Amino acid sequence: xxxxxxxxxxxxxxxxxxxxxxxxxxxxxxxxxxxxxxxxxxxxxxxxxxxxxxxxxxxxxxxxxxxxxxxxxxxxxxxxxxxxxxxxxxxxxxxxxxxxxxxxxxxxxxxxxxxxxxxxxxxxxxxxxxxxxxxxxxxxxxxxxxxxxxxxxxxxxxxxxxxxxxxxxxxxxxxxxxxxxxxxxxxxxxxxxxxxxxxxxxxxxxxxxxxxxxxxxxxxxxxxxxxxxxxxxxxxxxxxxxxxxxxxxxxxxxxxxxxxxxxxxxxxxxxxxxxxxxxxxxxxxxxxxxxxxxxxxxxx
Amino acid sequence: xxxxxxxxxxxxxxxxxxxxxxxxxxxxxxxxxxxxxxxxxxxxxxxxxxxxxxxxxxxxxxxxxxxxxxxxxxxxxxxxxxxxxxxxxxxxxxxxxxxxxxxxxxxxxxxxxxxxxxxxxxxxxxxxxxxxxxxxxxxxxxxxxxxxxxxxxxxxxxxxxxxxxxxxxxxxxxxxxxxxxxxxxxxxxxxxxxxxxxxxxxxxxxxxxxxxxxxxxxxxxxxxxxxxxxxxxxxxxxxxxxxxxxxxxxxxxxxxxxxxxxxxxxxxxxxxxxxxxxxxxxxxxxxxxxxxxxxxxxxxxxxxxxxxxxxxxxxxxxxxxxxxxxxxxxxxxxxxxxxxxxxxxxxxxxxxxxxxxxxxxxxxxxxxxxxxxxxxxxxxxxxxxxxxxxxxxxxxxxxxxxxxxxxxxxxxxxxxxxxxxxxxxxxxxxxxxxxxxxxxxxxxxxxxxxxxxxxxxxxxxxxxxxxxxxxxxxxxxxxxxxxxxxxxxxxxxxxxxxxxxxxxxxxxxxxxxxxxxx
Numbered sequence: 001x002x003x004x005x006x007x008x009x010x011x012x013x014x015x016x017x018x019x020x021x022x023x024x025x026x027x028x029x030x031x032x033x034x035x036x037x038x039x040x041x042x043x044x045x046x047x048x049x050x051x052x053x054x055x056x057x058x059x060x061x062x063x064x065x066x067x068x069x070x071x072x073x074x075x076x077x078x079x080x081x082x083x084x085x086x087x088x089x090x091x092x093x094x095x096x097x098x099x100x101x102x103x104x105x106x107x108x109x110x111x112x113x114x115x116x117x118x119x120x121x122x123x124x125x126x127x128x129x130x131x132x133x134x135x136x137x138x139x140x141x142x143x144x145x146x147x148x149x150x151x152x153x154x155x156x157x158x159x160x161x162x163x164x165x166x167x168x169x170x171x172x173x174x175x176x177x178x179x180x181x182x183x184x185x186x187x188x189x190x191x192x193x194x195x196x197x198x199x200x201x202x203x204x205x206x207x208x209x210x211x212x213x214x215x216x217x218x219x220x221x222x223x224x225x226x227x228x229x230x231x232x233x234x235x236x237x238x239x240x241x242x243x244x245x246x247x248x249x250x251x252x253x254x255x256x257x258x259x260x261x262x263x264x265x266x267x268x269x270x271x272x273x274x275x276x277x278x279x280x281x282x283x284x285x286x287x288x289x290x291x292x293x294x295x296x297x298x299x300x
Numbered sequence: 301x302x303x304x305x306x307x308x309x310x311x312x313x314x315x316x317x318x319x320x321x322x323x324x325x326x327x328x329x330x331x332x333x334x335x336x337x338x339x340x341x342x343x344x345x346x347x348x349x350x351x352x353x354x355x356x357x358x359x360x361x362x363x364x365x366x367x368x369x370x371x372x373x374x375x376x377x378x379x380x381x382x383x384x385x386x387x388x389x390x391x392x393x394x395x396x397x398x399x400x401x402x403x404x405x406x407x408x409x410x411x412x413x414x415x416x417x418x419x420x421x422x423x424x425x426x427x428x429x430x431x432x433x434x435x436x437x438x439x440x441x442x443x444x445x446x447x448x449x450x451x452x453x454x455x456x457x458x459x460x461x462x463x464x465x466x467x468x469x470x471x472x473x474x475x476x477x478x479x480x481x482x483x484x485x486x487x488x489x490x491x492x493x494x495x496x497x498x499x500x501x502x503x504x505x506x507x508x509x510x511x512x513x514x515x516x517x518x519x520x521x522x523x524x525x526x527x528x529x530x531x532x533x534x535x536x537x538x539x540x541x542x543x544x545x546x547x548x549x550x551x552x553x554x555x556x557x558x559x560x561x562x563x564x565x566x567x568x569x570x571x572x573x574x575x576x577x578x579x580x581x582x583x584x585x586x587x588x589x590x591x592x593x594x595x596x597x598x599x600x601x602x603x604x605x606x607x608x609x610x611x612x613x614x615x616x617x618x619x620x621x622x623x624x625x626x627x628x629x630x631x632x633x634x635x636x637x638x639x640x641x642x643x644x645x646x647x648x649x650x651x652x653x654x655x656x657x658x659x660x661x662x663x664x665x666x667x668x669x670x671x672x673x674x675x676x677x678x679x680x681x682x683x684x685x686x687x688x689x690x691x692x693x694x695x696x697x698x699x700x701x702x703x704x705x706x707x708x709x710x711x712x713x714x715x716x717x718x719x720x721x722x723x724x725x726x727x728x729x730x731x732x733x734x735x736x737x738x739x740x741x742x743x744x745x746x747x748x749x750x751x752x753x754x755x756x757x758x759x760x761x762x763x764x765x766x767x768x769x770x771x772x773x774x775x776x777x778x779x780x781x782x783x784x785x786x787x788x789x790x791x792x793x794x795x796x797x798x799x800x801x802x803x804x805x806x807x808x809x810x811x812x813x814x815x816x817x818x
Contacts, residue, residue: 062659062662064659064661064662097662097665098662107655108499124435124436124437124657124658124659124660125659125661126659126661127659128656128657128658128659128662129655129656129657130654130655130656130657130658131652131654131655131656132653132654133651133652133653133654135653136440136653136654139479139481139483140782140783140784140786143479143480143481143781143782143783144782144783146480146778146782147480147778147779147781147782147783148778150777150778151774151775151776151777151778152775154774154775154777154778155771155774155775157774158767158770158771158774159767159771162763162767196783196786196787197722197723197726197787197790200723200779200787200790200791201726203775203776203778203779204727204730204772204775204776204790204794206771206775207768207771207772207773207774207775207776207794208730208733208734208772208775210768210771211734211737211738211741211764211767211768211771214764214767214768214771215741215764218760218763218764218767222760222763223760225751225752234744234748237744238740238741238744241684241688241740241744242736242737242740242741244684245681245684245685245733245736245737245740246733246734246736246737248677248680248681248684249677249681249729249730249732249733249736250729250730250733252673252676252677252680253673253677253726253729256669256672256673256676263432263722263723263726264666264722264723264725264726267723267726267730267790268726268729271730271733
């Protein structure tokens with residue numbers, strides 16, 4: 001019996017020892033692709049994300065209920081070049097719950113035009129109107145980006161204080177960086193317009209995604225019982241389950257909550273993407289770097 | 301040996317007791333509230349939202365915030381009971397007797413007018429939902445090309461509050477907010493339905509006029525009133541005295557007029573005679589208007605007739621059921637009057653930076669869905685844990701801890717009267733996610749590696765947990781300031797729930813786990 005376990009362990013050891021440097025590259029390549037995509041996106045749009053009207057300035061009008069608004073669409077398109085429309089559907093029943101009109105236009109003129117096409121007044125009973133001035137929008141956006149940077153620096157400090165060694169700390173920080181970059185590229189690819197809450201979700205991702213990296217690094221370099229591969233494997237077993245349960249909490253939040261507020265869905269979409277990316281970043285790249293580091297420092 | 305076991309049991313109780321005590325506190329905070337004056341969610345009756353000042357019922361002692369249990373022996377359990385009662389009153393009878401039983405005692409009075417009491421049902425919990433869920437309006441305002449000091453911003457806020465009162469808008473909160481770059485804004489939030497004239501209401505400072513008869517003596521925006529003394533020796537409550545049915549307090553404060561408006565005042569008053577009823581005063585009063593609504597009428601002392609004086613003392617008095625109430629009333633009236641007069645002297649234009657009016661309809665749907673979401677999340681996580689560990693006890697311990705964490709976080713939110721908006725609720729859910737993660741670390745650490753003591757293994761788990769805690773806090777901290785604090789709720793609930801986790805539920809969970817594994 002013990003021989004079987006020994007052999008199994010041996011097999012696992014050989015397998016990971018053989019491929020870890022290769023495995024490490026997979027997420028790194030993904031990060032590079034994402035960075036190139038974001039860079040290309042920047043050169044096209046002069047920004048690293050699509051901002052919604054709360055961050056770029058403009059008006060969003062949400063009409064309650066699921067009527068047919070095609071005449072409204074065609075009517076408004078003639079006057080507003082940058083206008084776009086969205087339907088909010090109930091994921092369970094498929095019913096359309098609301099219709100969203102977004103434009104950089106000022107709220108009064110857009111509201112008046114919507115009212116004249118629909119033939120009735122917009123009140124707080126039948127609609128929501130959100131307006132953000134352009135200066136405030138970009139001001140908020142800059143501040144949130146600044147907050148993202150500050151939060152990343154603070155997180156890095158915490159990691160350095162915890163481990164007090166350069167390479168393992170950098171590995172954790174790199175994983176956190178990748179956890180932001182990959183979802184960001186996907187969000188851009190999907191053409192999703194980020195709200196303030198969406199950017200806040202990226203901040204949260206910084207804190208949310210590093211716990212598996214902390215687990216891995218602690219088990220690999222702070223604890224000394226058993227073989228290194230075994231410790232990494234044990235950390236993997238715990239960590240992957242952690243990520244799965246975290247996904248169990250955030251994925252239903254994305255699928256079940258329907259209708260407004262959009263901000264809510266966006267937070268959970270970004271957290272889900274980040275957690276998904278984190279599986280690769282932690283268990284391929286970070287584990288690889290830790291393995292390499294331990295080997296060169298004779299930690300077994 | 302026996303002694304050791306007892307000690308161990310004592311310790312086990314201690315950590316779990318902390319959890320139980322916090323759960324009980326949260327229950328109180330959410331459903332009952334700690335303030336002795338606050339209303340418990342279990343109380344029966346209808347809550348008085350407002351009573352018109354100086355109405356018969358107001359003078360009888362009925363105030364907003366009281367709970368009506370009975371009117372004329374009819375039980376009031378819901379708003380419908382009250383509206384049924386009101387419609388049942390025979391308006392032909394000239395004078396009607398009312399006996400109102402409230403939580404603060406009974407009130408009996410006679411009146412020939414209809415009641416000015418407006419009521420609502422007693423809220424089920426002390427939890428407050430944010431604008432995006434309950435509906436309402438929000439505006440972020442800043443003066444154009446001027447940076448306001450904190451004091452100036454507070455003036456703007458009290459002026460705006462006064463104007464909202466003029467329009468009879470209830471449930472309005474107006475406060476100052478700061479952003480990362482130190483900019484000051486005024487944030488106005490209105491719960492419930494929003495008035496159609498909201499935009500003009502928030503974007504303007506209001507039209508202020510002081511008139512004697514039909515002639516405008518001074519008006520706002522031109523700086524006719526150079527200064528309003530608001531504190532110090534010359535401004536305040538002069539004295540109080542007891543009168544029949546209560547007490548009266550008098551207040552006074554000086555204002556400074558410009559030369560020009562002082563002359564105008566002298567011109568107008570020189571033509572006036574003396575008041576026929578009280579010869580100490582002139583025949584016309586000084587009437588103060590905001591947005592063409594009469595705010596106050598002041599008698600003009602006969603000494604001021606035709607005199608060019610830039611210093612005028614404004615005096616008034618207020619009555620109450622006792623001296624304390626009269627004092628508070630006088631103070632409030634003085635502040636209001638000062639604010640009205642200052643309205644005329646704010647030297648800047650306002651700009652609406654953000655104006656949202658949110659319909660309550662979709663928010664209601666969302667709140668309903670949240671409960672379904674909570675059940676689904678708990679069920680899926682419980683299932684995942686059951687599949688992995690195949691132990692009902694461990695699974696229930698995790699689910700119980702998750703629930704406790706969310707519940708205590710809500711308890712704290714209720715206690716500090718935090719408005720839970722959608723991002724704040726997202727923060728609680730995300731916090732639950734990290735909570736489960738931490739518990740998995742504890743479980744895996746505790747079942748592993750029998751060579752090391754359980755205590756040591758749990759210590760190791762806590763190293764990871766504390767690290768994860770600090771990274772979350774570090775990541776969320778900047779959100780308290782970025783974007784004028786619009787996402788404060790998200791940061792606050794996330795930090796709160798991880799804090800509750802690390803201080804209360806995690807230690808208790810480790811103890812429960814130790815107990816299970818023994």
